[in-house]
Structures are given as C-alpha cells and as structure tokens.
Amino acid sequence: MTAFIDRLRAAPRSVLSKIALSGVTGDDDDTRRPLPVSGVLAAAWTIGVGLAVLTTLTLVGWIAAPRGAVGAGLPGVFRTAAQLWLAAHHAGFAIPGGRVGLLPLGLTLLPAFLLYRAAMWMARDADLRLRLPARLPKGSPKDLANARRRAQLALVAQAGVSLAAPYALLAGGIALIAKNEITQPYLGEVLLSHLVLAFGAGSLATARTIGPWPAMLRLLPERARALTVGTAVALLIMLAAGLVLVLVAIVMNLDQVSELTGSLSPGFVGGILLILLQLLYLLNGVVWGMAYIAGPGFAIGTGTLVAPTGVQLGTVPSLPILAALPDAGPAPAWMTAVLVIPFAAGTAAGLVMVRVAPSPSYEVAPLWGFACGLSTGAAAGALAALSGGPLGDGRLATVGPSPWEVVLSVTLEVGVAAGMAAGVSNWWLIFRASRGHASALARLGTAAAPVRKAGAALARVAGKVGLAEPVEPSKLPGHWLDATEAETQPIPVVRDDWMDEHASAAAETALPGRGRSAADRPPRRDIVDETDDRGGHVIYVDPYAWDRD
Known part of the structure; x- marks a missing residue:
C-alpha cells in the first residue's frame, strides 16, 4: 500500500516528464522548458486526473442505479462528472426552477490537492529557483533583503498566472461540454473560480519550492x-x-x-x-x-x-x-x-x-x-x-x-x-x-556593592588600630566663593599668623648663612585659609598663585 501511495505521489512528475520529453533529443539534463509551457502541461494533467476520478465515481453510481438521474448512457455519465468537476470549484448552475449554489466544500479539496501537486512539478520543471536575479541592487542588507523578497514575490505571482490562465481556459471548454437542457453552468463563475483556485494553489506551491514554510512567511513584510x-x-x-x-x-x-x-x-x-x-x-x-x-x-x-x-x-x-x-x-x-x-x-x-x-x-x-x-x-x-x-x-x-x-x-x-x-x-x-x-544597571551596581562594603570595613579597622585616619560622614565644605549659594557655610578669613609651609620647609633645609629664617619672614596676607577639622589638618589654597607664576 505504501509503495502504491509513493507511486501515486510521483505520478505527476513522471507522466508529465515523459509526455514533455517525448520529442526532445539529447542527454542534456539541464534543459528547462519555458514557464508558460510547464503551466499548460500542469493544468492539463490536473483536469485530466480530476475528471478521471469523478468519472469513476459517477460510473459506480450509474451502475448501482442505472435508472437514476445520472444520465443516459456513458455520455451522460461523463457530462455528470464534468458538472461535478465544475461544482468542485464552486461554480453554480442554472436550473428551470432557479439556481443551485449550495455546493459541497469538501469536494474542493480534490482539485486543490491536484493543483498543488501539479504546481510543485511545474516549479521544479521550470527550475524557478534559478530564475531569481543573480545580481541585486547595491545598498544596505535591509535593502538587499527587500529587493530579493520582491523578486521572489514577482516570481511566485508569475508562476501562479502561468498555471491559472490555461487552467481557466480549459475549464471554460468543460463548461460548454457539461451544458444540457436541465443544468447550465454560469460561464463567468466557472472562469473566475478556476482562475482563483489555480492561482492560489500555484503561488503556494511555488513559494514552497523556494524554501520551507517559515521562509514562505518571510516573503511578506x-x-x-x-x-x-x-x-x-x-x-x-x-x-x-x-x-x-x-x-x-x-x-x-x-x-x-x-x-x-x-x-x-x-x-x-x-x-x-x-x-x-x-x-x-x-x-x-x-x-x-x-x-x-x-x-x-x-x-x-x-x-x-x-x-x-x-x-x-x-x-x-x-x-x-x-x-x-x-x-x-x-x-x-x-x-x-x-x-x-x-x-x-x-x-x-x-x-x-x-x-x-x-x-x-x-x-x-x-x-x-x-x-x-x-x-x-x-x-x-x-x-x-x-x-x-x-x-x-x-x-x-x-x-x-x-x-x-x-x-x-x-x-x-x-x-x-x-x-x-x-x-x-x-x-x-x-x-x-x-x-x-x-x-x-542595577546588577552592575550590586556587583560593585560588596567591594565598596569591604573597603569601608577595612578603612574602619585601620582607623581603629591607627593605620589610617577615621573618616567622618560629614560633607566636605566647598570653596569660599560658593558661600553665597550656601548660606550655612562660614566664609573663610585671612589669618595674620599664617606661615607658608613650603617656605618654612625650604628655610629648614637651607644651608647655614643662606636665606632668612621663618621667624624673620613677614606674614603673607594674600592667602585664604580654608580650615578642615578632619584629623587636625589644615588645607591651604592659594587662589592667586597663577598671578605670581
């Protein structure tokens, strides 16, 4: 049973290849037919196989009930099968008492499946993947992707039209054959229904040959x-x-x-x-x-x-x-x-x-x-x-x-x-x-938090044992020029007993007889004293040093 199903699946390609290659000479396997020719062959195969299946079912019904409404003789059987084929595409009929439009949707699965298989053969036969443009316009990767997608969509639409156009024309001929005194198909509905179904199945099958199902969706924006x-x-x-x-x-x-x-x-x-x-x-x-x-x-x-x-x-x-x-x-x-x-x-x-x-x-x-x-x-x-x-x-x-x-x-x-x-x-x-x-950002801060805590703990221990000076949590005062913006900060004053520590160090290290001692030097009044109580240290800032250098 499995072998029979595999042969049935491979039938479209094998039969159409034999028919199309019957008049071709040579051993060139790369020979590809034009896409419209492959579309005509696929459309003819689909209609032929579909009518054969429906004719077989209709013949069984005619044998079981020869006096039924199937038709007179084998021509009536084939005409009934043709009407069923048109009904499978949801093409209505005109009858003496009105119109018949309630048609089974399940019957549409037969031509849809046959069209899909035929379109897959058509895409491989014409080798549509090699028809994509080899050169794309220069630009960013996004521009290249959009250009390739547009080319693929154009190719899919071209394949759909190549299958749908001959399929609809052949269906029009079937509608003329299926007409009788009781049922008369609507020719406009026949052409439109066959065109839409064949275009959809052909486009879907062609897109499937380009890539897997996710790639088919990526063809769209x-x-x-x-x-x-x-x-x-x-x-x-x-x-x-x-x-x-x-x-x-x-x-x-x-x-x-x-x-x-x-x-x-x-x-x-x-x-x-x-x-x-x-x-x-x-x-x-x-x-x-x-x-x-x-x-x-x-x-x-x-x-x-x-x-x-x-x-x-x-x-x-x-x-x-x-x-x-x-x-x-x-x-x-x-x-x-x-x-x-x-x-x-x-x-x-x-x-x-x-x-x-x-x-x-x-x-x-x-x-x-x-x-x-x-x-x-x-x-x-x-x-x-x-x-x-x-x-x-x-x-x-x-x-x-x-x-x-x-x-x-x-x-x-x-x-x-x-x-x-x-x-x-x-x-x-x-x-x-x-x-x-x-x-x-919080994880970065959390990662640095243990380092900060460890450093603070070491600083406290070192301060207790005398290796470092204790750090008070008080805020350091700003520059005296900012006192107008912070009224609570006292304005520094110039002290009369100020001694330049650099000058004092130079005097102590100077040779005897050279220079004056620190006591002989007059106090300088051009230096502003900014006192810091932390640890008893005094910080001296000379805002006018740039003027003297």
Whole structure:
C-alpha cells in the first residue's frame, strides 16, 4: 500500500516528464522548458486526473442505479462528472426552477490537492529557483533583503498566472461540454473560480519550492506577516470550535441520524455514496458551526434560524446529517457560553501578532489588533458565502449563514479582543525591555556593592588600630566663593599668623648663612585659609598663585 501511495505521489512528475520529453533529443539534463509551457502541461494533467476520478465515481453510481438521474448512457455519465468537476470549484448552475449554489466544500479539496501537486512539478520543471536575479541592487542588507523578497514575490505571482490562465481556459471548454437542457453552468463563475483556485494553489506551491514554510512567511513584510499569522490563528480557532460543535451534535443525535438513514434505504453502494456526500458537506457544517458560535447563526430555508438565542425550523431536507440540528424553540441558557469563543480567538490572535511584530509605541498595537479583526471577519464572511447558497427558488432559496452578518459579528468580536490583547501584550514587552535595562544597571551596581562594603570595613579597622585616619560622614565644605549659594557655610578669613609651609620647609633645609629664617619672614596676607577639622589638618589654597607664576 505504501509503495502504491509513493507511486501515486510521483505520478505527476513522471507522466508529465515523459509526455514533455517525448520529442526532445539529447542527454542534456539541464534543459528547462519555458514557464508558460510547464503551466499548460500542469493544468492539463490536473483536469485530466480530476475528471478521471469523478468519472469513476459517477460510473459506480450509474451502475448501482442505472435508472437514476445520472444520465443516459456513458455520455451522460461523463457530462455528470464534468458538472461535478465544475461544482468542485464552486461554480453554480442554472436550473428551470432557479439556481443551485449550495455546493459541497469538501469536494474542493480534490482539485486543490491536484493543483498543488501539479504546481510543485511545474516549479521544479521550470527550475524557478534559478530564475531569481543573480545580481541585486547595491545598498544596505535591509535593502538587499527587500529587493530579493520582491523578486521572489514577482516570481511566485508569475508562476501562479502561468498555471491559472490555461487552467481557466480549459475549464471554460468543460463548461460548454457539461451544458444540457436541465443544468447550465454560469460561464463567468466557472472562469473566475478556476482562475482563483489555480492561482492560489500555484503561488503556494511555488513559494514552497523556494524554501520551507517559515521562509514562505518571510516573503511578506513584517506587518503583513504578523497580520496573516494573527488572522490564521483566529480563524483556525473558530473553525476548530465549529468542528467540535458539529461532532458533538452528531454524537448526541446519533439515533435520529441512523433512523433517517434507514428510512432512505440506500442499499450498500448507495449507502457508501450517501456517506461520501455527507462527508463532502461536513466542511459546510463546520462553517455553519463557526457562524453559530459568532452569533448570527444560519438558516435552513426562508424564515428559519439556528442561533444561540433560539431555533426556528420548518421542513428540513432528508439528509441524515441534518438530523443533528437542535429542536425548535428557545436555546438553553448555557449555549450562550459559546459566544466567548470568538473573543478567546481574538485574544490569541493579538498575542501572536505582538510576538511576530511588536509595535514601537503603545497606540499602534491596538490598531493592528483591530485590523486583524477586520481581516478575520472578511475571511469568515467569504467562507460563509461559499458554504451556503440557494437550492432552487422555493423555500430553500436561503440556506446557510448570512455573509454580511458574519463579517460584522466576527470583526467586532475578534477585533476588540485582539486589539486589547495586542495593546496589553505590547505594553508588557516594552515595560520588560525598560525593566531589563534598569536591571542590568542595577546588577552592575550590586556587583560593585560588596567591594565598596569591604573597603569601608577595612578603612574602619585601620582607623581603629591607627593605620589610617577615621573618616567622618560629614560633607566636605566647598570653596569660599560658593558661600553665597550656601548660606550655612562660614566664609573663610585671612589669618595674620599664617606661615607658608613650603617656605618654612625650604628655610629648614637651607644651608647655614643662606636665606632668612621663618621667624624673620613677614606674614603673607594674600592667602585664604580654608580650615578642615578632619584629623587636625589644615588645607591651604592659594587662589592667586597663577598671578605670581
């Protein structure tokens, strides 16, 4: 089984390589086809494999129920498979009674997976990593990084267009084939849906070939990267909560689901196809659960509502999974607790955003948090629009959540919580940074404190034993010229009995007969005496020494 899966994964590259190299001669392994040619081959392979899978499933259903609505003969089987392929891209149909827009989101996983694998082959086949510019403009490292990122983004977009353009054109031809008297695909929706899905899958696969997943995020600027990660976190939390809500509802109403399944009597093959159909619609139910958690809820027909505030239902289609819907009437009071989940998702998104790109100021972070709420609301509204749709023009013309209500509710709930969480978290990071700087200075002072204490202790011991003079804690007086600014400091005076200690020392060391003794010298009156009582010493300062030298 493992070998079969490995061969299936390697099939796109091997098959396309054989087809493309069938007319190429020579042993040059470095030969690379132009990117548009690789895109056409990848688009053709994706549509061919997808139609083959859906045709096989449709053929099984036709064999199990030959008189069903599959179609007359093998042409009808292929036409039905083509319609399913268009529905997998969420392209609606026009029917005599209105429009069919409630399409299974789970079926979109098939073309998305095939497109991703084909785009990976396209990127390797064209060797897009060697197409990056070898020379970048001169500048700082930041300028070089920005230039390289822009070149990579341009290459990713070019690869997405190279796959999406031929893919949409081929889908237009399929839409013409799938048209019949009952169902008529909308050609505009077909082209747009195939173009968007192929561009997204092709761009994602090309970015993945450039580097790992973290490198893919680094292709975006810092703020855009933080906003993308925050939006993804909030949306995934709400979708996970919606999935848990749906699974719990199915488990609690499993008896009703089994009873409704038995009443349909689908048989063995029909039972398998019925289970497959419900699994394909499970993603729609997850989005409906997200809308329920957000508050607006969803509808199962005109004039119905399933919300935390209450349930109002009419006649429900005979799909077993719909038996898990709550009973009509007011909802239990404890169900309103699910409204806390969007706020929790917004809080987590705000914290993640600040971790990815903290703001330099307190005021900016809450604004980016609310911007995360806007992007999350837009994404949730798009999912709500894709998960619902009409089933004709009768009572089932309104099925699913209201997109604008989901956008408004999710934006306010997630935006407010993300803004508050981002603001508080960003403030805490700035506060910790400032405290870290102050702590570093305090650690330096703490490290020097023991040295100062030891020096003071040694000085006290030395003073007691007579090796040093005791140090008084009194403050030394300043210069006498500063006495006007410190009125408590006495102004020094000139003493009449002052003797120049330097002159006295010179007189004592002078030879006999030379000079005069200290007693014969007249007292000098040009010296200001500043007395220091510490230890009985007298400090003499001559402010006019510069004039005599």
